[in-house]
Amino acid sequence: MPVYEAVIGLEVHAQLRTESKLFCACSTRFGQEPNTNVCPVCTGMPGTLPVLNARAVELAATMALAVGCRVNNRNVFARKNYFYPDLPLGYQISQFDLPLAEGGAVTIDAGAGPRTVGITRIHMENDAGKSIHSQADNASFVDLNRAGTPLIEIVSEPDMRSPEEAEAYLRALHGIVTWLGICDGNMEEGSFRCDANVSIRPVGQQELGTRTELKNMNSFRNVRRAIAYEIARQEDLLADGGAVVQQTRLFDADKGVTHAMRGKEEAHDYRYYPDPDLLPVEIPQAMIDALGAALPELPAARRARFETALGLPAEAAAALTAERALSDYFEAAVAAYAEPRKVANWMLSEMLRRLNDTGATVADCALAPEGFAAIVRMVEQGAVSQKSGRDMFAALFSAGGDPEAYAREHGLAQVSDSGALEAAVDAVLAANPAEVEAYRAGKTKLMGFFVGQIMRATKGQANAKLLNEILAARLG
Structure with missing residues (x-):
């Protein structure tokens, strides 16, 4: 056959x-x-x-x-x-x-x-x-x-x-x-x-x-x-x-x-x-010549440039060039914060999730690309937490505005001062001696308990990375 x-x-x-x-x-x-x-x-x-x-x-x-x-x-x-x-x-x-x-x-x-x-x-x-x-x-x-x-x-x-x-x-x-x-x-x-x-x-x-x-x-x-x-x-x-x-x-x-x-x-x-x-x-x-000269950079060419010039993985580059409005928004955001991979990660998670969940388009986003870039930068630099960054994007997607001003008005600034965090850690450990002793005896899952107590004390604004470093050092 x-x-x-x-x-x-x-x-x-x-x-x-x-x-x-x-x-x-x-x-x-x-x-x-x-x-x-x-x-x-x-x-x-x-x-x-x-x-x-x-x-x-x-x-x-x-x-x-x-x-x-x-x-x-x-x-x-x-x-x-x-x-x-x-x-x-x-x-x-x-x-x-x-x-x-x-x-x-x-x-x-x-x-x-x-x-x-x-x-x-x-x-x-x-x-x-x-x-x-x-x-x-x-x-x-x-x-x-x-x-x-x-x-x-x-x-x-x-x-x-x-x-x-x-x-x-x-x-x-x-x-x-x-x-x-x-x-x-x-x-x-x-x-x-x-x-x-x-x-x-x-x-x-x-x-x-x-x-x-x-x-x-x-x-x-x-x-x-x-x-x-x-x-x-x-x-x-x-x-x-x-x-x-x-x-x-x-x-x-x-x-x-x-x-x-x-x-x-x-x-x-x-x-x-x-x-x-x-x-x-x-x-x-x-x-014909004028129409040819006016052609924009096409999806395949832009996808290749995102991979070679910006260092994006192939799948990310493909996703970000599937639609011109999304691609243009990403480029404008990268122009404001020159960290292509970090901006891309946020675009492919927060932006696409919002668009898919609501049926909205990029044109419906009132947050300027520069504002989107500012949120990514604030999270990456520790000015706000990852959760606060996501909350800010959700709030500003339809309303627009300045992310830094929004963070100040809503008290979202992350506590990254090591002295203030050390004091908060010491206070929580002093208030829970039994848990400290249990942790040191091998119950390491109690780390989550301590983090939760400190986050509650700092209203969720503690820098998570710095907090974990201080806790690890204190608990030995």
């Missing part, structure tokens, strides 16, 4: 973050009442003409440059013909022979070392509407608010060999589009989604197997699950002497299975031809 390998390619759709649609002035805002963000252009009324959104072109080209694509100075919109109730034009405006950009690559690491996934092309297109099927009403409804929303489709080469690699690639793209701010990346709302092309072939064979296209995957986890199921399904089919049929399949997240939706279309089935209502898009080289 042959051993098979998977061959996987992804078609990723990202909704461009524009105020208006691709070919009209209707709003792209999500969650509005059905069929309110519509006009004669996006609903396909006879006699209407599309007008291209220039901002969408800029955002699309920015993404193409970020992944190393060649942006074509001349690209053409085409009509992709098919019928569906939520497609009011009767065709989708997309690109075919002359797309926005070609080439490019993304480097991923799914645990087996770095791997490069090629990008075939990136093209612009408008989205369809949404069909809503109601069993209660025994009817179907169409909401055209999304119709005409600007998208880019990022088509990969079939370079991925496992569900884990596909997930890593999708996460990498998601990280880039959100880092650049060209897409909000919300998978539940459909502004970032993908289809997967999956086939298998005997290991060593160059010829590709028959592929299926998987749809209806609305999370990173479900992309991995759907692909894993489809690989196993195709292997079982071939092992039983059957043949894989080229088709589109839907993923059922509740059951964890895929099922056939329709036969897979080829390009000729859509009868592409240039859209006669839209002129070819001419992008000046000067504009």
Whole structure:
């Protein structure tokens, strides 16, 4: 029985973050009442003409440059013909022979070392509407608010060999589009989604197997699950002497299975031809150069710099570059207190815990990065205790303010004066002679008792490290 390998390619759709649609002035805002963000252009009324959104072109080209694509100075919109109730034009405006950009690559690491996934092309297109099927009403409804929303489709080469690699690639793209701010990346709302092309072939064979296209995957986890199921399904089919049929399949997240939706279309089935209502898009080289020069430091480059220049462990660097706002906040905090590892430890514990527990974002944090750095510095220098530092962060996260002033107002200053601590230690030991004798006889667990008594006497403000040193010396 042959051993098979998977061959996987992804078609990723990202909704461009524009105020208006691709070919009209209707709003792209999500969650509005059905069929309110519509006009004669996006609903396909006879006699209407599309007008291209220039901002969408800029955002699309920015993404193409970020992944190393060649942006074509001349690209053409085409009509992709098919019928569906939520497609009011009767065709989708997309690109075919002359797309926005070609080439490019993304480097991923799914645990087996770095791997490069090629990008075939990136093209612009408008989205369809949404069909809503109601069993209660025994009817179907169409909401055209999304119709005409600007998208880019990022088509990969079939370079991925496992569900884990596909997930890593999708996460990498998601990280880039959100880092650049060209897409909000919300998978539940459909502004970032993908289809997967999956086939298998005997290991060593160059010829590709028959592929299926998987749809209806609305999370990173479900992309991995759907692909894993489809690989196993195709292997079982071939092992039983059957043949894989080229088709589109839907993923059922509740059951964890895929099922056939329709036969897979080829390009000729859509009868592409240039859209006669839209002129070819001419992008000046000067504009492409300017967009390239304006690109920020991207997640992979910043992650590498955090490891090499700041000395952060790989996992910490990856976590701190998962989101641009978090990464920028960390950098600003390190600029205020040049102890990257200590600041990183607090970011990955206190900050991320707060964000995860409350559902807040970094933008919701009223404490300036400099204030966050001040809390870390005060704890590290012994000005306040670790607990007081955590309490200060919790209080100032939403309120903002000066941590040093807060510590003074709330009496959080840590007692680090050795003379004052020695006096407190001596007083507690003198008041508990039986416990001192028991400790010296071998009951060393009583150390916690002494620490607790002294902390109570100093209202919890004793410097724990200095306190333990003095206690150890006194108890012998």
